[in-house]
Each structure stands twice: as C-alpha cells, then as structure tokens.
Amino acid sequence: MTEFIHPGFVLITGALLLPFFRGPALKPYLMLVPILAFISVLNMQHGTYGVVNFMDWELTFGRVDALSQVFGYIMTLMCIIGSMYGLHVKDPKEHMAAWMYVGGSLGVIYCADYITLFIFWELMAFSSVFLVWFRKRKQSLPTGYRYLLVHTAGGLILLAGFVLRYKATGALDFNLLDVDHPTLYTYLIMVGFILNAAVPPFHAWLPDAYGEATVSGAVFMCAFTTKTAVYALARGLAGLDILIVLGVIMALYGVVYAVLENDSRRLLAYHIISQVGYMVAGVGIGTQMAINGACAHAFAHILYKGLLFMGCGSVLYMTGKSKFSELGGLYKKMPWAFVFTLIGGLSISAFPLFSGFVSKSMIVFAGAELHLYWASFLLTLASAGTFLHTGLKVPYFIWFGKNNCSKETWEKAADPPWNMMVAMAVASFLCIFIGSYTPYLYKMLPYQTEAAEYAMHVYSSYHVAESLQILLFTALGFFLFIKKLAPEPTISIDMDWFYRIGGRKIFWLANKPIQGFDTWFSDVYRTVGLYPLMTTAKFWSWFDWHGIDGFVDGLARLVRSIGTKLRTVQDGRLQYNIYYAVSIVAVLIVAYVFG
Amino acid sequence: MIVKLIDYLRDRLKTVIRLCYVVLALLVVYDVTFVDKHSAHLAIETLPGFWAVFGFVACVLIIILSKWYGHIKWFGSKFRIMSPEDFYDD
Numbered sequence: 052m053t054e055f056i057h058p059g060f061v062l063i064t065g066a067l068l069l070p071f072f073r074g075p076a077l078k079p080y081l082m083l084v085p086i087l088a089f090i091s092v093l094n095m096q097h098g099t100y101g102v103v104n105f106m107d108w109e110l111t112f113g114r115v116d117a118l119s120q121v122f123g124y125i126m127t128l129m130c131i132i133g134s135m136y137g138l139h140v141k142d143p144k145e146h147m148a149a150w151m152y153v154g155g156s157l158g159v160i161y162c163a164d165y166i167t168l169f170i171f172w173e174l175m176a177f178s179s180v181f182l183v184w185f186r187k188r189k190q191s192l193p194t195g196y197r198y199l200l201v202h203t204a205g206g207l208i209l210l211a212g213f214v215l216r217y218k219a220t221g222a223l224d225f226n227l228l229d230v231d232h233p234t235l236y237t238y239l240i241m242v243g244f245i246l247n248a249a250v251p252p253f254h255a256w257l258p259d260a261y262g263e264a265t266v267s268g269a270v271f272m273c274a275f276t277t278k279t280a281v282y283a284l285a286r287g288l289a290g291l292d293i294l295i296v297l298g299v300i301m302a303l304y305g306v307v308y309a310v311l312e313n314d315s316r317r318l319l320a321y322h323i324i325s326q327v328g329y330m331v332a333g334v335g336i337g338t339q340m341a342i343n344g345a346c347a348h349a350f351a352h353i354l355y356k357g358l359l360f361m362g363c364g365s366v367l368y369m370t371g372k373s374k375f376s377e378l379g380g381l382y383k384k385m386p387w388a389f390v391f392t393l394i395g396g397l398s399i400s401a402f403p404l405f406s407g408f409v410s411k412s413m414i415v416f417a418g419a420e421l422h423l424y425w426a427s428f429l430l431t432l433a434s435a436g437t438f439l440h441t442g443l444k445v446p447y448f449i450w451f452g453k454n455n456c457s458k459e460t461w462e463k464a465a466d467p468p469w470n471m472m473v474a475m476a477v478a479s480f481l482c483i484f485i486g487s488y489t490p491y492l493y494k495m496l497p498y499q500t501e502a503a504e505y506a507m508h509v510y511s512s513y514h515v516a517e518s519l520q521i522l523l524f525t526a527l528g529f530f531l532f533i534k535k536l537a538p539e540p541t542i543s544i545d546m547d548w549f550y551r552i553g554g555r556k557i558f559w560l561a562n563k564p565i566q567g568f569d570t571w572f573s574d575v576y577r578t579v580g581l582y583p584l585m586t587t588a589k590f591w592s593w594f595d596w597h598g599i600d601g602f603v604d605g606l607a608r609l610v611r612s613i614g615t616k617l618r619t620v621q622d623g624r625l626q627y628n629i630y631y632a633v634s635i636v637a638v639l640i641v642a643y644v645f646g
Numbered sequence: 647m648i649v650k651l652i653d654y655l656r657d658r659l660k661t662v663i664r665l666c667y668v669v670l671a672l673l674v675v676y677d678v679t680f681v682d683k684h685s686a687h688l689a690i691e692t693l694p695g696f697w698a699v700f701g702f703v704a705c706v707l708i709i710i711l712s713k714w715y716g717h718i719k720w721f722g723s724k725f726r727i728m729s730p731e732d733f734y735d736d
Contacts, residue, residue, distance in 0.1 A: 310712035311728050386648035419687045427687075435704035508685065516673070516681045517691075521701035523670055528705030535709055541728040543716065551734055 055100035055113050058088035058127050059157030059171070066150035069143050078138055081146060085134045088157075089127040095120065099163065108223060111163035117497040118346070122160045122282045124495065125350045126153060129274045129357055136361050136474035137267030148181035149271045156275040160282055164223045165213035168283070172209065172247075175276060176202035182268030183260050191263055197550065198260040201246070205253070209243025212236045230291040230337070241288055247280035248331055249324050250297050251304050255547035257324060258308075262317035262373075266364040269316060273323055273360045274353045281330045281349050290337025295418075298332025299429045301325065306436030310536070311543045315363040315373050315445055319356065322441050325433055326352050326399065326411075332426060333414040339498035340420060340505065344413030346496055351406035351485055355398035358478040359441060362392030365467035365475070366449060370460045375444075375538035380454035384464035389450040391475035396446055398482040400438035400522060403515050406485035409492065412514065413505050435525045442522075443529045448538055455538075674698050 065084030072080040097120075101112030115123075130153045137146065155178060158171030176199060183195040215236035217223055228237050246253040257277070261269050288294065305325025312318040326348070333345035365388045366381070367373045382389050394405070401407035411434065418427040456464070466472065485492050489509060493502040508514065529536070655662050678694040686692050716728040 306708060307712045307715060310709060311716040382652055383649055386652070390648060422687075424688060431700070432704045432708075435701050436708045439705055439708060511685060512681050513683055513685050516677045517697045519673055520677060520695070520697035521704070523673060524698045524701035525705040527670060528702050528709070532706065532709050535713060539728065540731060541716075542731050542733060544725075544727050544729050544733065 054096050056091040057101060057113055057161060058091045058123060059154040061088040061091055062150040063154035066147040069147050081134050081138055085131040089131055092123045092127050108166055110167045112167055113161050114163035118286060119160050121346050121350060121495045123157060125353050126156055129353050132357060132474050132478055133270045136270050136471050138470040139468050140267055145185050145265060148178050151178035152271060153275060156279045159279050163225050165225050166223060168225050169210060173206050179272055182272055183264050185268060186263055186265045194259055194263040198256050201256040205243050205246030208239050212239030212243055225287060227289060228287055230288055244280050244283045248277050248327055250301055250331060252546050254324050255545045258317045258320035259547050261320040262314055266368045269364060270357050270360045273356045277323060277327045278349045278353055281327060281345060284334045285342055285345055289334050289342055291335060294335025295332050295426055298328045298335055299426050301328030301331060302430055302433035306433050308543055309440040313374050313376055313538050313540055315375060315449060318440060318445060319359050319363060322437060323356060325437060329411055329414050329430060333417065336417050336421060338417055340501040341414060341417035343496040343498050343501050344417050347410035347413055347492055350492060351410040354478050354481050355395045355406055358395035358475060358482060359392060361475045362388050362395055365471050369467055370464050372460055375448040376540040377455055378449045379452045379456060381464050382450040385466050387466045387472060389446060391479050393446050394479040394482055396442035400442040401434055401518060402522060403518060404486045406482045408486050408518065409489050409509050416505065435521055438522050438525050439529055443526060444536060
C-alpha cells in the first residue's frame with residue numbers, strides 16, 4: 052500500500068470510467084468511487100508526495116499537512132453524501148461533471164505550487180458549469196455562460212498575479228505570501244481567490260448559478276468552490292488585514308439580500324456569502340485561533356449548507372417549485388424534508404448542540420481576543436440574520452405559513468426518494484454529532500493548542516446563555532414582524548446587473564466594430580494557426596476546453612450543440628469570445644515571462 | 647408521527663405561544679442570576695439581558711433596513727433593488 056493516492060485522481064479517473072458502468076452496476080459504482088477517495092484521504096500520512104518536474108518547474112501534487120487534511124477530509128465526505136443524494140440521476144454526464152469538479156477542488160487543496168493550483172482551479176470552473184447547464188431550462192445556458200465568464204476572468208487575474216510574482220521572485224510555491232508588505236501581485240492573487248469565495252463585489256455569480264443549478268448539482272456547488280477558495284486564502288493570505296473588512300461586509304451583505312429573496316435556493320446561496328464572510332474574516336484575523344475557526348466553520352458549513360440545499364432541493368425535485376410565493380403549508384406532505392431542513396437551519400444558526408455553534412463562535416472569539424470588537428459585534432449581528440432567514444424564514448414559508456401551492460404542486464408534494472432521505476439523514480446526524488461531541492472536529496484542526504483552549508470555552512454557561520438569548524429573541528422579532536417578511540414575487544438586482552444589462556448596453560453601442568473584429572479575428576485565427584501553437588504550449592493549453600473535452604466522451608459534442616443553440620439566444624458568439632480572450636491573455640502572459 | 651405532533655401543537659397554539667414567552671422570560675432570569683460573566687469582553691455585555699435585547703434589536707433592524715433597501719426608489723427613478731421577475735427578459 053503506498054502512502055499517498057491522490058483522492059482527486061481517484062475521482063477524476065472514476066469520472067472517466069463512469070460511462071462503462073451502466074444498468075445495475077451504476078449505483079454501486081456511484082457509491083464506491085467517492086468512498087475510495089475518502090479512504091485515500093484517511094490513509095494519508097503528512098509529507099510531500101507526487102513531485103513532478105515539468106519543463107523548468109517543479110510541480111507538487113501532494114502536500115499533506117493538517118491544513119490540507121481537514122479540507123480533504125470534509126470534501127471527500129461531502130462527495131459521498133452528494134453522490135448518495137444524486138444516486139437516482141440517470142444521466143452519467145451529471146455525475147461525471149460533479150466528480151471532475153470535486154477532483155479539481157481536491158487538486159487545489161493538495162497542491163503546493165501555483166501552476167498545479169491553476170490547472171485544478173480552472174478544472175473546477177469548467178466542470179461545474181455543466182451542473183448548471185444540465186438543468187436544461189432556457190435560462191440555464193446563459194446563466195452557465197455568465198458563471199464561466201466570471202470565473203474565467205477571475206482565473207486570469209489569478210494567473211496574472213502568480214506570473215508577476217514568478218517574474219519578481221522566481222518562485223511558484225503556494226505558501227503564505229508576505230502579507231505585511233503586499234504588492235500588486237499579492238492583490239491580484241487575492242482578487243483571484245476572493246472571486247471564488249464570492250466576496251462582494253465579485254459575488255453575484257453565486258446566487259445566479261446556484262439558484263439555476265440542477266437539484267443535486269447545487270448540493271455539490273454549494274460545498275466546493277467557495278470553501279476551496281477559503282482554503283487557498285488560509286494557505287496563501289492568512290493575516291491580510293483587508294480580508295477582515297471584506298469578510299464582515301460579506302457576512303452582512305448576504306443577510307440583507309436574503310431578506311429580499313423569494314427563491315429558497317437563492318436565499319440559501321446568499322447565506323453562503325454571509326457564512327463564507329465569517330471564514331474570510333477569520334483568515335484576515337490570521338491568528339492560529341482564527342485559522343482554526345475558519346477551518347472548523349468551513350467543515351461545519353459544508354455539511355449544513357449541503358443539508359439545506361438537499362432539503363430545499365427535494366422540495367424542488369418533488370414539486371418543481373422553489374419560490375416561497377408558490378409554496379407553503381407543506382408539513383403535511385413532506386414532514387421529513389422539513390425536519391432535515393430544520394436541522395440544517397439550526398446548525399447554520401449556531402444553536403447549542405448543533406454544528407455551527409462550535410465553529411462560528413471560534414472566529415468571533417478570535418476577533419475579540421485581538422480586541423477587534425467592531426468585527427465581533429457585526430458578525431454576531433449577522434448571525435441573528437442567519438437564524439432569521441435560514442432557521443425561520445425558509446422552514447416557515449415552505450412548510451407552514453400561507454399555502455400558496457397550486458393544486459398541481461400540492462398533489463405532487465411528498466417526501467423524496469430513499470436515497471435523498473438517507474443523504475439528508477447522514478448530513479443531519481453529522482451536524483448534530485459535530486455540535487454535541489466537539490473532539491471529533493477539534494482534533495482535526497491545524498492548531499491543537501488553540502483548539503483545546505477553545506474547547507474549554509465553547510460550552511461555558513456564558514456562551515450558551517449569550518447564544519440562546521440572541522437566537523430566541525430573534526425568533527420573537529420574526530414572529531412579531533412576520534407580515535413584513537411575507538414573500539414577494541420579485542428578483543433582487545445585484546452586481547450581475549453590470550454584466551447583464553450594462554454589458555448589453557455597451558455591446559449595443561459597439562456592436563458593429565466588435566462583430567467586425569470578431570470576424571476578422573476568426574480569419575486570422577484560422578490562417579495564422581494559433582491552434583497548433585496552443586496545443587504544443589505548456590500548462591495553459593488546459594484552457595482549451597475542447598482539449599479537456601477530448602478526454603470526456605460526449606462532452607465535446609455537447610459543448611458544440613450548446614454553442615449552436617446559444618447563438619440563437621445570445622448576442623454574439625459568447626463562447627468563442629471567452630475562448631479567444633482567454634487564449635490571447637494566456638499567450639501574452641507566457642510571452643511576457645519567457646520572451 | 648411528525649405530522650401528528652405538529653397538528654397536536656397547532657391545535658393548542660395559544661398555549662404553545664404562552665409557553666414560548668415563559669421560556670424567553672426564564673432565559674433572561676437565568677442570564678441575570680446564574681451566568682458567570684467573567685469571560686465577557688466588554689462591560690456592556692454584563693448588563694442584565696444584554697444579549698436578549700441585542701438579538702431582538704438586531705432582528706428588527708435587519709428586517710427594516712433590508713426592506714427599506716429593497717423598496718426604495720434609487721436616484722428618484724423607477725429603479726428598485728426588488729424588481730419584477732421579468733426584469734432581465736428581453
């Protein structure tokens with residue numbers, strides 16, 4: 052038995068072999084591969100593995116230490132739960148996309164250099180977009196392209212950041228940057244990371260895409276992109292002060308938009324932004340206690356947010372509805388989905404004995420230790436908002452409240468299939484287990500002394516009384532103001548306005564020249580033959596999604612057909628525009644470095 | 647089973663609500679009498695029932711400010727953050 056088998060490798064290979072498993076072999080296989088990935092994480096010993104010399108660079112695929120292990124553990128565990136939840140999905144492509152996506156996330160977590168990080172970073176974006184497209188609604192296509200566009204832009208900023216750093220220092224290692232003396236490249240790398248962490252103003256992709264993803268796709272998406280970004284921030288930028296401010300803004304921003312939101316899954320998506328705000332603030336505080344808190348909260352968050360997306364997803368799966376203004380009173384029809392969602396809601400709200408209680412407060416505590424009282428108080432304020440929405444509004448307006456169901460919705464409503472129920476039950480158990488038995492989570496945290504210190508404090512009478520008062524009096528406010536919170540059938544305008552409407556206006560003005568340039572460029576592109584250059588090139592040829600698709604049976608054809616369909620939906624040939632933009636910038640950057 | 651329990655409680659809604667008020671009151675009494683407040687970071691936290699007031703005020707503030715933000719007409723135009731669902735449609 053070798054000590055290190057990369058769990059991402061297990062999942063990616065598993066995804067590539069998946070088309071060979073059909074019929075009765077499919078379901079056992081869907082469970083086996085994530086479990087093997089999880090076992091490979093459990094078997095790892097700390098150390099450095101998988102060092103490959105490629106051209107002038109040393110690539111490291113397997114850096115195993117306490118920080119990467121806690122994330123690797125929860126990611127593979129969530130992959131098991133998510134695959135269980137999606138077990139009934141017959142389309143193998145959806146499972147493949149999900150596993151490639153998790154594989155990308157694990158690749159980022161275990162890598163130790165920016166080139167490897169970047170390859171897997173892009174793999175995450177380019178595979179998860181299929182989880183949006185497979186919803187197959189009319190708006191799924193443009194939503195997916197918007198998601199891809201934003202992440203491609205973020206990826207390029209990250210690329211520019213670490214290439215500038217390489218130019219300046221000759222180093223490509225992915226370790227803590229000099230956060231006390233940040234330079235341009237520090238901030239570029241930061242922007243690349245925080246875009247994936249959905250920090251405002253780079254956050255609008257998240258509710259946009261997660262609200263539109265497939266039922267089980269959203270369960271995967273809510274876990275991996277933002278938390279991988281939190282890992283990257285904790286690894287590379289711990290202690291960067293500006294992250295404290297950004298994190299607190301995030302925590303409150305998500306709460307405000309959650310008040311306004313009518314779609315249950317979009318509401319949960321806004322609460323991801325709010326919760327990831329705690330982690331970003333924790334990383335910004337940067338003490339060992341705070342990093343512990345960020346890791347613990349990411350761990351707990353992946354489970355309860357997955358659980359919440361599974362609960363609301365099962366309502367969507369059964370009834371076809373996710374808006375509060377089209378649901379209500381469903382407790383008689385979907386009692387178990389209600390109970391599981393409520394457990395998720397109590398966990399995210401940090402009720403004593405539930406998982407959020409032992410993780411979220413660690414970040415607040417770390418802030419108070421450094422006398423950052425403004426941050427601690429604002430984060431506590433945001434946690435009242437969390438309970439208000441996810442703990443109260445979501446369960447109340449779906450399972451109680453005014454019954455807005457149409458006759459058809461009401462008839463279709465029932466508890467979901469067994470595999471969804473099992474997945475939710477497992478996640479619920481873990482949420483309560485983590486909250487009730489603290490050593491399970493605390494023993495995994497990177498800094499054991501601080502974890503032990505906090506374990507003494509977490510269930511002190513003061514902390515319990517403080518939390519219960521905040522939560523129960525928030526509940527009082529909720530029921531007194533319940534009329535104000537009644538769902539309104541609206542959508543909330545967010546930062547995506549700028550690239551949905553703003554972009555459209557600019558495009559309208561510049562339509563002719565851009566079209567002209569596009570046609571001209573297409574000709575140049577073909578005649579000069581940029582394509583061979585691309586394929587012989589080094590790491591950035593990964594950008595070439597046709598290349599990636601070459602590996603994945605069927606996906607290439609799918610992209611092409613989606614592209615054709617899209618042309619009738621959208622102005623211009625967006626997919627080629629993204630592709631060109633990425634290629635040009637990549638070529639320029641590489642030419643700059645090696646020219 | 648769950649449905650029966652929920653229906654049982656809903657049939658006695660008034661009693662349930664009264665019980666909830668009692669729980670809230672007991673919680674504040676507990677806070678004032680028994681809780682060791684040595685680990686509080688600021689003096690203001692040691693005021694009796696401070697976190698109860700904080701929770702309630704936080705909740706009300708969040709509701710009112712968010713709804714104001716969503717409904718206000720920006721720049722005197724028709725534009726609001728909470729827009730009709732077909733806002734982005736062509």
